[in-house]
Amino acid sequence: MTTRTEGYRNRPVTQATTARAARSEILVGGPGVAVARVLAPCGGCGIPTKIRVGGKPGHYKCLTSNNTVQEPGPEEMSAFRLLKESILASRKHPILRIPADQRGDAPWTLITEMMRGEHRYRVDAPDGRVVMTLDRNGSYPSAMGNVPVAANKLLHTGPLTEYSTTAAGIFQIERFGWADGPHPLGEIADNRDKAWWVSTPHLRLALRLVEDGRIPPVRILDSWTGVSASNLFKQYAVDVQNIRARAAADPEAYGDAKRQTSIAIRCLWPKGARSPFWRPDWSVSVRAEAAVRHWVRADQAQRAGGQLLKLGSVDEVAFALEEGADQPPVPYREGPGYGLVKIKTIVPAQAWNARGTR
Numbered sequence: 001m002t003t004r005t006e007g008y009r010n011r012p013v014t015q016a017t018t019a020r021a022a023r024s025e026i027l028v029g030g031p032g033v034a035v036a037r038v039l040a041p042c043g044g045c046g047i048p049t050k051i052r053v054g055g056k057p058g059h060y061k062c063l064t065s066n067n068t069v070q071e072p073g074p075e076e077m078s079a080f081r082l083l084k085e086s087i088l089a090s091r092k093h094p095i096l097r098i099p100a101d102q103r104g105d106a107p108w109t110l111i112t113e114m115m116r117g118e119h120r121y122r123v124d125a126p127d128g129r130v131v132m133t134l135d136r137n138g139s140y141p142s143a144m145g146n147v148p149v150a151a152n153k154l155l156h157t158g159p160l161t162e163y164s165t166t167a168a169g170i171f172q173i174e175r176f177g178w179a180d181g182p183h184p185l186g187e188i189a190d191n192r193d194k195a196w197w198v199s200t201p202h203l204r205l206a207l208r209l210v211e212d213g214r215i216p217p218v219r220i221l222d223s224w225t226g227v228s229a230s231n232l233f234k235q236y237a238v239d240v241q242n243i244r245a246r247a248a249a250d251p252e253a254y255g256d257a258k259r260q261t262s263i264a265i266r267c268l269w270p271k272g273a274r275s276p277f278w279r280p281d282w283s284v285s286v287r288a289e290a291a292v293r294h295w296v297r298a299d300q301a302q303r304a305g306g307q308l309l310k311l312g313s314v315d316e317v318a319f320a321l322e323e324g325a326d327q328p329p330v331p332y333r334e335g336p337g338y339g340l341v342k343i344k345t346i347v348p349a350q351a352w353n354a355r356g357t358r
Contacts, residue, residue, distance in 0.1 A: 035088050051085050079240075079264035080276055086236035092229050094151035097278040107154045107170055107224035110197050111280045114188055115170070116287040117202050118313040119295065121182035125309055125349035129320040134328055134341040136294065136315035140265050141240040142338035143290035144233035148200045149282050150226025160220040163207060168200040169225035170281060176206070176215045181302055182311045184209060186291050195221055199281065200228070201288040205296070233286070236264075241338060248336070290314065293339075301329045309352070317341075320349065 036050045040057035049057060087094050098108065125131050148168040157167070172195050183189035184205055188196050198206070209215045240261045247253040267275035269283035298317050302308045306329035310318035319329050325346075328334055332341050 035085055049085065050089055051081060079260045080267070082239045083233070083236045083264045084276060086234065086239070087232050089235060090151055090229055090232055092151035092227065094229070094232060095153060095279075096276060098153075103278070106156070108280060110170060110224070111284055112197075114191055115197055115199055115284045117186035117188040117198070117291045118287065119182050119186040119291060119311040120313060121308075121311040122318075123309055124353045125320045126307075127349055128323070129307075129349045130323050130325060130346055131309060131318050131349060131352040132321050132325065132328065132346050133310070133316060133318040133344040134332060135344050136297075136317070136339070136341050137336060138241065138244070138338040139290045139294065139315040140286060141237050141244075141261065143286055143293060144265070145237040145338075146230045146234065147232075147285050147289040148204075148228045148230045149232055149279075149285045151229040151232060152226050154224040154226050154281060157223045157225045160223055163203065163220060165204075166228055167223075167225040168228035168285070169223060170197055170199055170284075171203045171220050171225075172197050172222040173203065173206060173218050173220055176218065178215070181299070181308050182295065184292075184295055184299075186295070199285040199288045201285060201292045205292045232282075297332065300331050304330050306330070316344070318352075321346075 036052050036057070039050055042049050042051075042058040051058060084096070087096065102108070148165075150168045154169045157169075160171075163171075174195055175189070175191075175193070178184060178189065185196065185198065185202050188198060188202065203218075203220075206215065206218045210217055243257050243261060244254060247257040265286060266283075268277045268286065269280040270278065294315065294317070295311065298308055298311050301319065307320040308317070309320055310316065321329070326343075328341055328343065334341055334343065336342075
């Protein structure tokens, strides 16, 4: 055995010591795949990653195209691995799955589809106008860039006299009315109860509307919260953007990339499908963040003079414009990037109205 001395107390450094040091750099290991503490360029695409496949830095799909590693099952596809990598890089030791025996209790029983707050707003267009329908790019992946969620368990924190941005989770607030177009909380407002359960993005939106004097003060009647982490999915959002950009020239490849990355997002809260995740609070927060961004941009356009006709569930929005208009209303901008839009259709008001709620 060879030894050398350096540093503290002339401690001998052996092959075993080196092996232990290498292992200490690994956060989570699996069959042929591990997540390390530090970023290193992927051997396939060159994008920095913490994934190690067979000890080499790189995204699973990039390094397994030659079948040197056993092909993963559906629940371990590359999109899931990228999402896992992004989450496990957090120093807050996130919990990927709530144990099955805890799911029948609060707060999980309080989280329903209505908490997502997606939009189903549509009205007719006035005669003599045209209707421009826009499609927002990457609504869910871009929302994941900095959505606030609790990395660990949600604890019952009860009524709150004020909200701190260091907390994330679910909150029960008093209902409030809205008469200026689609309700800020979307389908949540369809619930006629005196109080609504909302996730952090919708609470923050409501508090901003209070500051702007657009709604009365909001009281937090109850809450389940944890320490807020806003970067849990940030690397995944970047990875998805890069994957889609590389596939943009091939419609079939782009469609497949969009499907696979969207499946991973939906499986944060799986329903009848196998998944490495079970965090419905994360799922509703991502959906709420996307809905909030969708509503805020439409509201900005409406306040700038645009006539809003539709606010769809995820990324579709429509405005009535003067005949001959070929540009989106301010502040929408046309382009391929996240947050930008593409023009789907421009139709006469008569044709729009004939479609009704379809």
